[in-house]
Amino acid sequence: xxxxxKPTPLFNDVCLPFQIEGQDIxxxxxxxxxxxxxxxxxxNYPDHINKLLGQTLALTAMLGSMMKYDxxxxxxxxGKGPLRMMVSDFFKAEKSDKGIIRAYAGYDEGxxxxxxxxxxxxxxxxxxxxxxxxxxxxxxQGIVKLLGTNITEAAEEYFKSSEQLxxxxxxxxxKDKNGKWQAGAIMIQHYARNSEDDIDRDIEKTQExxxxxxxxxxxxxxxxxxxxxxxxxxxxxRLYHESGVRIFSHTELGAGCRCSSDKIRTALSGLExxxxxxxxxxxxxxxxxxxxxxxxxxxxxxxxx
Ligand SMILES: [Zn+2]
Numbered sequence: 118x119x120x121x122x123k124p125t126p127l128f129n130d131v132c133l134p135f136q137i138e139g140q141d142i143x144x145x146x147x148x149x150x151x152x153x154x155x156x157x158x159x160x161n162y163p164d165h166i167n168k169l170l171g172q173t174l175a176l177t178a179m180l181g182s183m184m185k186y187d188x189x190x191x192x193x194x195x196g197k198g199p200l201r202m203m204v205s206d207f208f209k210a211e212k213s214d215k216g217i218i219r220a221y222a223g224y225d226e227g228x229x230x231x232x233x234x235x236x237x238x239x240x241x242x243x244x245x246x247x248x249x250x251x252x253x254x255x256x257x258q259g260i261v262k263l264l265g266t267n268i269t270e271a272a273e274e275y276f277k278s279s280e281q282l283x284x285x286x287x288x289x290x291x292k293d294k295n296g297k298w299q300a301g302a303i304m305i306q307h308y309a310r311n312s313e314d315d316i317d318r319d320i321e322k323t324q325e326x327x328x329x330x331x332x333x334x335x336x337x338x339x340x341x342x343x344x345x346x347x348x349x350x351x352x353x354x355r356l357y358h359e360s361g362v363r364i365f366s367h368t369e370l371g372a373g374c375r376c377s378s379d380k381i382r383t384a385l386s387g388l389e390x391x392x393x394x395x396x397x398x399x400x401x402x403x404x405x406x407x408x409x410x411x412x413x414x415x416x417x418x419x420x421x422x
Contacts, residue, residue, distance in 0.1 A: 126348035129299075130370045132182040132216070133349045137305075138361035140326045144305035144334075146349050147179050148342065149218075152372040153290065154298040156220055159410050165230040166200065166222050167298065169237075171290030172268035173205045174220050175302035180246065181207025181216055182368040188250035194263055194271070198239020199225045199232070204407075208375060209368075217373035219408040233266040244275055276306075283307040285331045289339040301342035305330055326360075333357065374409035381413050385420055393420060 127133055129150035136143045153174055157167045173192055181190035184207075191206040205220035229237060242263035249256045259279035265271040269288045276284035283306065290300035307327050333356050341352065353362045381404050385393065396402050397417040404413045 124350065124364070126350060127367055128345055128348055131349065131367050132178055132370060133353070133367045134182075134365040135353055135357075136363045136365070137326070137330055137357050138363055140330070140360060141308055141323060142305050142327065142330050143308055144303065145179055145182065146303040146342075146353060147175060147182070147301065147370070148345075148349060149175055149178065149300040149370065150297075150345065152218060152370055153300045155372040156218070157298045160221060162222055162224070163230065164292075165232075166224055168290045169200070169234065169268060170203055170205070170220050170222050171298055171300040172288045172302075173203050174218055175288050175290065175300040176268060176272050176286075177205040177207050177220070178216060178218050178370050179302045179304060181209070181218070182370075184209070184248060184250060186250040186253035187211045187213070188248065188253070190249075191245075191247045193245045193247070194238060194242065195245075196238030196240065196242030196263060198237050198242065199227055199229045200237035200239075201225070208373075215369045215371050217371055217375075219372065219374050221407045234268065234271060235264065235266060238263050244271055246275065246279075272304075282309070283327065285334050287334055287337055287342065289342055291339055291343065293343070293345070299343050299345070301339070303334060303337060303342060305334055330357070330360075374406060374411070376406040376409060376411060376413070378413045378415075382415060382420070385415060390421065393417060 129148055130152045132145055132147035134145045153171050156174060157171055162170065177190065177192045184190055187209040189206055189208050193204050195202045201223040203222045208217045243260055244263045245258060245260040247258040261275050261278045263271055264274040269286050272286050272288065273284060276282065284304060286302065286304040288302040290298065293299050337356060350364060353364065385402065393402065400417045402415045402417060
């Protein structure tokens, strides 16, 4: 291969699908840099919440980029503990190459930084993943009990109970040496075979392949997955060089929000006059977007016409 044919190395804010050569294993790897830092920096959450929300963003981007059609994928975790909710979504518009992500959390102040994920969310906690691909497919929602000490375990539990495919994942979020947030995720799935030829292949070898790939994935450290000097392609080669790895076209990722003054104005105009008056301060109604913290302002008198 000559130099100009080499694919551009991918480092940050990108998700890369891959397949292990000659095996029934597909996966994806992603790294979030400026996008996750922008999202978390806008909110003023404590670091233990930032870490979980950053991991949730990585999971959301990984699943969102798997959608066949453009649409919205939402990951929601809710419970009755001190961390009441985390919501994150991925949006890809038609004719756009980029997946846009955003997130927020709702929590009670307190000394909870040593709590596990289950302890933070408390009783009756659940994880819901919703996929809305508009006109192309029916809306899909999978809901499972939120289990596990961290987001990786919660995600694996989700796959175990709501999808048929065996899945292994590894999800991290931390600050780099400059204090900027970064997140990363990798997952592999063992997919089913379709044709008879495929089924005839050695079952024992297939199981062995899966075990090896799973072990290799679990050895990946945060320092490797989040190493911004190591391209995602090189990371995959390093991890699965023995079998070889095939790489597919990537999805670029970025931070963004879909809130707009027009949408909020429409929602507000559906309210009763008394409710609007109640919400107004000095004739102004302020609505803050949970996701991006933008404050939208409306004059009461203008809403009434
Ligand atoms: Zn917004």
